[in-house]
Amino acid sequence: MLLISWACKAPESTETAAPARKIITAGGTITEVVDALGFSDQIIATDITSTYPATMQTLPSIGYRNQIKAEGILALGPDLVLIEENYLTPDVVDQLKAAKANIQVFKKPTTVEGTKTLVNEIATFFEVPEKANEINTALDADLAELDTYLKSQESRPKAIFVMARGPETVFVAGDKTFATEIFKMANLEGTATGFDEFAPLTPESLVQMNPEYLVFFESGIQSLGGKEGLVKIQGIDQTIAYKEGHIVALDGQYLSGFGPRVGKAALDLAKATRQ
Amino acid sequence: MLKASKVHFCIRQRPIVDEVSLELNPGEILAVLGPNGAGKSTFFKILSGDIECKHGAIGYNGHDIYTLKSRELAEVRAVMPQHTQVNFPFTVQEVVELGLISTKAKDPSKLIREVLEATNTTHLKDQVFNTLSGGEKQRVQLARVLVQIWETKPFPRYLLLDEPTSSLDIAQQHAVLKILETLKTRNIGILVILHELNLAAQYADKIALLKNGMIAKTGTVEDVLEEEILAHVFDHPIHLIPNPATGGVFVSSAASSHPNIQTFKQA
Amino acid sequence: MISTLSYTKTQSQNLILLGFGLVLGLVLLMSLSMGAFSIPFPQTLAILFDQVGMSLGTFEMQQENVLLQIRMPRVLMAILVGGGLGIAGAALQGMFRNPLVEPGLIGVSSGSALFAVIFMVLVPVTASLAWIKPIGLPLFAFVGGLINVLAVYKLSKSRGRTDAATLILAGVAINALAGALIGLVLFFADDSALRSFTFWSLGDLGGATWRKIPVSLVLIAIPSALLLFNSRQLNALALGEQEAFHMGVNVQRVKLQLLVFSALIVGAGVSMVGMIGFVGLVVPHLIRILFGADHRLVLPGSFLLGAILLNFADLIARVIVIPAEMPIGVITALIGAPFFIWLIFNLNKSKN
Secondary structure, X not given: OHHHHHHHHOOOOOOOOOOOOOEEEEOHHXXXXXXXXXXXXXXXXXXXXXXXXXXXXXXOEXXXXXXXXXXXXXXXXXXXXXXXXXXXXXXXXXHHXXXXXXXXXXXXXXOHHHHHHHHHHHHHHHOOHHHHHHHHHHHHHHHHHHHHHHHOOOOOOEEEEEEEOOOOOEEEEOEOOHHHHHHHHOOOEEOOOOOEOEEEXXXXXXXXXXXXXXXXXXXXXXXXXXHHHHHHOOOHHHOHHHHOOOEEEEOHHHHXXXXXXXXXXXXXXXXXOXX | OEEEEEEEXXXXXXXXXXXXXXXXXXXXXXXXXXXXXXXHHHHHHHHHOOOOOOEEEEEEOOEEHHHOOHHHHHHHEEEEOOOOOOOOOOEHXXXXXXXXXXXXXXXXXXXXXXXHHHOOOHXXXXXXXXXXXXXXXXXXXXXXXXXXXXXXXXXXXXXXXXOOOOOOOHHHHHHHHHHHHHHHHHOEEEEEEOOOHHHHHHHOOEEEEEEOXXXXXXXXXXXXXXXXXXXXXXXXXXXXXXXXXXXXXXXXOOOOOOOOOOOOOOO | OOOXXXXXXXXXXXHHHHHHHHHHHHHHHHHHHOOOOOOOHHHHHHHHHHHOOOOOOOOOHHHHHHHHHHHHHHHHHHHHHHHHHHHHHHHHHHHHOOOOOOOOOOOHHHHHHHHHHHHHHHOOOXXXXXXXXXXXXXXXXXXXXXXXXXXXXXXXXXXXXXXXXXXXXXXXXXXXXXHHHHHHHHHHOOOHHHOOHHHHHHOOOOOOOHHHHHHHHHHHHHHHHHHHOOHHHHHHHOOOHHXXXXXXXXXXXXXXXXXXXXXXXXXXXXXXXXXXXXXXXXXXXXXXXXXXXXXXXXXXXXXXXXXXXXXXXXXXXXXXXXXXXXXXXXXXXXXXXXXXXXXXXXXXXXXX
């Protein structure tokens, strides 16, 4: 219904009732879900954080976060713009709405429940609810596997997540971050607590936390110059994690996106911190 | 009449202007003389309204100065500053026009033409003010100040000048004072602080001598210019010599007088 | 200097302003027809004429939407902010009797930005308070700009005059303080609605929507018009505050008006689009160099030229790295800083 009413809306359109849609997505998780539902071949452009599937990076880019401009999106001629809540500046969203762009906003998941909800919402929007069930069922299977694994493990390693954008910009994730949630899923004890959001990592606090495992994004490790460059972080050589070589690096979108692969990500994390 | 009555102004308990009373009538030039630190400038600023003084009274044509708004005050007195810095590229014409800003003149272009002529600056009309020489700038400022009170009105106006000749050469000094002389017929009273005693002797009608904030003597030029009072005020021997060129006196501050030249001594 | 042989002064001034108005119209048209979203020029004209009821051809709905909903408010915002910065710069230069003054240099912009950021942190965006934000934000920013400029003014006064060197130094100090505080607030507050540090320090017209136009109109256009009424007084002030008083100007009242209106304009502008520098410095100068120092021309001329300049700079910002955008503060700095250097060089030359 929606599809047909769309096709009739465009006044100069010469396309038939089931057109090849032109979708632009903004937000890595949105892109992942759209892909999981089987519509990624209709995506014509996306933002910088949409790194999965890898083919997305070959598409034209609309930019990053609040640097994205309304005209830039509209210039690509999308029929549908799917965005993560609070990803674009509110003014740009207003402009897109004022320009009568077909724009849908979705909440970014911060928990597994959120993931399932997002999958359901987008699937409903695309009118493929049965696919949502498939995805969520697969997710449950991943979670079951995770559960089994964790039950076989006695340890509960101490870990912290470090966000690095070059050696001068190093932050540690505290409470109410994605790290809190994913650590919980992987049954890790996060020792960076007592503060919310991200805080700059100081040498003293690093030694104080003394994690057994240091978790990074792959891009973060790269920005420090690889594992050899980690020593640039002051105080890191005093930690158990560094001394034992317990450095875990995972893809950013994979680890923090809370997309359909979150179960697998949690399992990978759990395994990587128990070697 | 511009009347100052018992004006008293202290800074940190020290009287800078000490119970000074003065009268200026239209049609006369009153020169205020005195050594440095005598309080001339401070008194001047009180008269012009720049400094507020709580002791004593200043009256312009019977109105207390502090009851007048700045616009009303501008209609009755104009002030010629010692120095003016103009940081923008105004033309001479534009600078002179500013004098009319608070007055509703009936024929402004006529007034401007006349003051430019009176100050001999008509040929400079379209030049940028900052490109003029010191003397030319002074005359243009005078034109601006004059145009403020140039239009004939039924009440007297007053022109206050603080050392208008200090940075001018001889010819320019006399040129300015001659212009001031012509103002006497326009129902304008002129009060001018002068440094050069002989200019006062030549052009003033009345003189007020100030020393240490107090009036040492006021009166006509003949009354005030006498050797003993001048020597007292200026802390230096003064000799008065008849000036054949003007018919008045020539004030000399040489250490001793030539024996062959007749001098005036106090009786 | 333009000679005024056959026209009176007012007539030639009006002609010049008319000329600027025409140039502004042309620049407007150019700005509306270019951007990341490609609209052929005939369609641009067709859409514009359609608004006044004349049919000039067909166009697509999306073209109309982009032109009228995204570009038009942006261009209007550029006119208001650019014009406001121009006229406020001219007024402040006149008030401080110093051609090196501009809102950015003397701390009005950074003070406005600081208070804007504080307001956004303190006032939560709840439904019941949503109406406060569009008016409250620019007004609070105005308070910040006013406080800053008063601080700079007090710091730079010595013996009744504003010494140029102290003025610049005071501006540098206050700017540094405000900038640091902005960074501090942004660092601790975690709210994407606060916008980034580059938004505040380099400016961005990309967030212009029709909703922001009415407030901007009131808080920028009206004080700008009120500034125009002080043109002759500014001329008098140029001779010195004492001289202006001698000539009958109510100096305190004029200074207050100049400060308040300028701070209001800059505060509103900064709260909408961040700090954009050099417009308030360059524009009044160009007017003076070309047409003389009479504020009756310099003030309105600065508004028009500021509107032209900012529109032009925004156009460059929008098309030079499509589909991304260059921060507009970079463009105005690239134009303005060399001009500033040339100014200082010339001032020194004329002193020697």
